[in-house]
Amino acid sequence: MFPLEKRVTVVCGHYGTGKTNLSINLALDCARRGEEVTLVDMDVVNPYFRSADYSDLLESEGVRVIGPNFANTNLDTPSLPGSARVAIEEGGRVIVDVGGDDAGATALGMYAGTLEGSDPDVLYVVNMYRSLTTRPEEAVGILREIEAAARIRVTGLVNNSHLKQDTVADTVLGSMGFADEVSRATGLPLRFTTAPRQVAVDLLNKVPNIYPVDVCVRAPWE
Amino acid sequence: MGEKVLMKGNEAIAEAAIAAGCRHFFGYPITPQTEVAAYMSKRMPKIDGVYLQAESEVASINMVLGAGAAGVRVMTSTSSPGVSLMAEGISYIAGSDVPCLIVNVQRGGPGLGGIQPSQADYFQATKSTAHGDFHMLVFAPSTVQETVDMISTAFDLGDKYRMPAMVLSDGMLGQMMEPVVLPDARDPDNDSKEWAACGHGNKREHNVVNSLYIDPRELETLVRKRYERYAEIEENEQRAEEYLTDDADIIVVAYGSSSRVSRSAIDMARKQGIKVGMVRPITLWPFPKKALLKHADHAKAFLSVEMSMGQMVEDIKLAVECKVPVEFYGRTGGVIPTPNEVLEQIIRINGGDQ
Numbered sequence A: 001m002f003p004l005e006k007r008v009t010v011v012c013g014h015y016g017t018g019k020t021n022l023s024i025n026l027a028l029d030c031a032r033r034g035e036e037v038t039l040v041d042m043d044v045v046n047p048y049f050r051s052a053d054y055s056d057l058l059e060s061e062g063v064r065v066i067g068p069n070f071a072n073t074n075l076d077t078p079s080l081p082g083s084a085r086v087a088i089e090e091g092g093r094v095i096v097d098v099g100g101d102d103a104g105a106t107a108l109g110m111y112a113g114t115l116e117g118s119d120p121d122v123l124y125v126v127n128m129y130r131s132l133t134t135r136p137e138e139a140v141g142i143l144r145e146i147e148a149a150a151r152i153r154v155t156g157l158v159n160n161s162h163l164k165q166d167t168v169a170d171t172v173l174g175s176m177g178f179a180d181e182v183s184r185a186t187g188l189p190l191r192f193t194t195a196p197r198q199v200a201v202d203l204l205n206k207v208p209n210i211y212p213v214d215v216c217v218r219a220p221w222e
Numbered sequence B: 001m002g003e004k005v006l007m008k009g010n011e012a013i014a015e016a017a018i019a020a021g022c023r024h025f026f027g028y029p030i031t032p033q034t035e036v037a038a039y040m041s042k043r044m045p046k047i048d049g050v051y052l053q054a055e056s057e058v059a060s061i062n063m064v065l066g067a068g069a070a071g072v073r074v075m076t077s078t079s080s081p082g083v084s085l086m087a088e089g090i091s092y093i094a095g096s097d098v099p100c101l102i103v104n105v106q107r108g109g110p111g112l113g114g115i116q117p118s119q120a121d122y123f124q125a126t127k128s129t130a131h132g133d134f135h136m137l138v139f140a141p142s143t144v145q146e147t148v149d150m151i152s153t154a155f156d157l158g159d160k161y162r163m164p165a166m167v168l169s170d171g172m173l174g175q176m177m178e179p180v181v182l183p184d185a186r187d188p189d190n191d192s193k194e195w196a197a198c199g200h201g202n203k204r205e206h207n208v209v210n211s212l213y214i215d216p217r218e219l220e221t222l223v224r225k226r227y228e229r230y231a232e233i234e235e236n237e238q239r240a241e242e243y244l245t246d247d248a249d250i251i252v253v254a255y256g257s258s259s260r261v262s263r264s265a266i267d268m269a270r271k272q273g274i275k276v277g278m279v280r281p282i283t284l285w286p287f288p289k290k291a292l293l294k295h296a297d298h299a300k301a302f303l304s305v306e307m308s309m310g311q312m313v314e315d316i317k318l319a320v321e322c323k324v325p326v327e328f329y330g331r332t333g334g335v336i337p338t339p340n341e342v343l344e345q346i347i348r349i350n351g352g353d354q
Helices: A019-032 A051-060 A082-089 A101-109 A112-118 A136-150 A169-173 A176-186 B009-019 B034-047 B057-069 B080-095 B122-126 B144-161 B171-175 B216-236 B256-271 B289-293 B312-319 B339-350
Strands: A008-013 A037-042 A064-066 A093-098 A121-126 A156-159 A190-196 A210-213 B004-008 B024-027 B050-053 B074-078 B100-106 B137-139 B164-170 B177-181 B240-243 B250-253 B276-281 B283-285 B301-306 B326-330
Touching: A008 A019, A008 A101, A008 A112, A008 A136, A019 A037, A019 A051, A019 A093, A019 A210, A037 A051, A037 A082, A037 A101, A051 A064, A064 A082, A082 A093, A082 A112, A093 A101, A101 A112, A101 A136, A121 A136, A121 A176, A136 A176, A156 A176, A169 A190, A176 A190, B004 B009, B004 B144, B009 B034, B009 B100, B009 B144, B009 B164, B009 B171, B009 B177, B024 B034, B024 B057, B034 B050, B034 B171, B057 B074, B057 B080, B057 B100, B074 B080, B080 B100, B080 B122, B080 B164, B100 B144, B100 B171, B122 B164, B122 B283, B137 B144, B144 B164, B144 B177, B144 B216, B164 B171, B164 B256, B171 B256, B240 B289, B250 B256, B250 B339, B256 B276, B256 B301, B256 B339, B276 B289, B289 B312, B301 B312, B301 B339, B312 B326, B326 B339
Parallel strands: A008 A093, A008 A121, A037 A064, A037 A093, A121 A156, A156 A190, A190 A210, B024 B050, B024 B074, B074 B100, B100 B164, B137 B164, B250 B276, B250 B301, B301 B326
Antiparallel strands: B004 B177, B137 B283, B240 B276
């Protein structure tokens, strides 16, 4: 399946739910379909494990990467280049990888007006196994905080529930009830569920809209 | 025991400390450690705990001394330059026989250095934290789960021996996520200790917690007594994990993140038929001398792998009493060695290409 419905897709969620890994997979997927695609790394909160760290991989596959001005320079100065706004306003496919929680989503608020005019798909990533969002009401709480900070409405949910290297088919199956509950509580559609590529093959007929992902975000020894 | 959850190393430090009964946190933000403080600031108010962001690391560590002197379970966390600022206070804590937990999520140095992971504070943690004759217990986790398990051990042993304990992590272990099972929560450990300055209620003599001793003989006697305790710790508390050491010709010694890299390199070398294993220090002070020395008779070389210019390598040489060569490989400044780089060193020590 190809899960993107709009030209501009915003990926937001709690810290560590897997937003960056999902964004990288979506961008690579678009590039491999021959699309012109830009990945905007809007994470000005966390200097580790961010999209801009994977520029080499992304750019080798033809993805344009726009990151914070000082990403990867050890300088803790959060500022974003003007090209981020231009990419959202016009041009080809855009994926925006937002920082975690409301703190990370605050940077997105700067683009609220621009985004409104671009009719974006705003995907909220949930991971049932992620500490502090293991209960549906906690996931909904953070969704509301992000919407308030970013001044934007979430349009769909992505179930990215995983346990890193311990992820098996049952890990994903066991999270579907959680994802459905978040969907019911918010009235938002569950747009797709991810699984590591080797796990996804066992889930094709068991989970609707399964989206296989490669694990790109990993420690140097993994 | 609960269910598996995904946690960042830094969050796990905070949650594990809460589970271990810690209700007092004083700190100051610094990358790559800030999530510990951020997490504590959200959790402590909900569980009747104290989270206080002080005006500096100097103030934080003195608040830790105060709370520790009152007998409560207390901690701070910081990253490398922050420990330098805390140095004076840590010496006062050691000189006052006050237990506490200090977490160092190391980053590249010296100076302001960088914000990427490093292990260049080994000397600082184990030998030269600050002025005077003293030691800290120093624990080095290598996974997020081990970090969780180690936090309560560090608190317990700090209490047992009445001394500061440090968990020496690094930016990679602090920032990466792994599945963990959190331990069952203990009741807040606010029981006053018999020596603590927490109000005598007219029922006993008042306690004094102090590190100032004008009479040199009194101070010498006190320091000597403390060193008797250190000797007991060196005898009883050395901890290390061994990996494929039984038949090893080459013993890699690495802790924390560099031990994760080394383990991958060892697996690759074993596939090439090279007999290599690892001793992974879990306590850096006391240094696991016994675990190393027992391999000095069958191993033909040791290799220290560190994210520094070579610090632990000196302790390895002392531990194996110079019976066999001790080599070193390291990256520094925030660079993590790759498994291939370590493999190359193992192949070189083994005598070249297979």
